[in-house]
């Protein structure tokens with residue numbers, strides 16, 4: 001792990017990955033809900049599904065980069081004044097977010113792999129993406145497809161809930177507690193005060 005020289009803000013790479021993934025998840029939630037709940041023309045629906053799959057796989061691949069960053073860098077410390085129960089909640093919430101960033105795209109990938117319609121996934125209209133090997137060879141795909149749809153939809157609702165709580169907590173830090181927790185994840189140039197080295201806890 002890289003030494004903690006000035007652990008008062010995230011690195012540019014971490015900030016770019018964070019906001020790219022936030023944008024991707026917001027787009028996936030909106031597109032996912034639109035394609036499953038609106039009455040759209042078949043061609044529009046096909047294009048939305050392909051876009052949803054493309055962004056979903058991009059978020060999945062970005063999750064590996066994010067994890068690699070996290071395993072090789074120490075994130076900034078949480079404010080010393082923060083109660084330990086809140087620190088534990090923040091750490092737990094971040095762990096859950098990481099878990100969903102991997103698990104949810106896998107359920108989506110499983111879903112298209114067991115689809116009875118068997119429509120190929122072509123990322124952004126150019127890059128063919130394979131189905132999951134064992135699942136795509138199932139003899140009777142219909143029950144697996146029904147299960148995968150359920151798991152993916154409820155998983156998506158849980159992730160949307162987690163992201164909402166995560167964003168609300170960041171806004172509470174910024175507007176109510178008035179500390180630097182949100183600012184250190186923003187690409188602003190003004191330097192932030194260096195955190196106390198005595199604080200052991202951290203956030204992501």
Ligand code: HEM
Pocket residue numbers: 025028029030032033036049052053054055056057059060101104105106107108109111112121149152153156157159
């Ligand atoms: C973080 C990643 C993802 C999020 C947040 C997400 C979100 C969603 C949401 C909100 C829905 C609508 C659920 C409903 O109300 O029925 C949905 C549906 C769907 N998603 Fe995802 N998704 C993600 C990744 C993926 C991936 C990687 C794939 C495939 C490669 C995928 C394939 C699908 C498909 C095929 C549906 C339609 C299910 C149906 O027809 O009922 N998703 N997704």
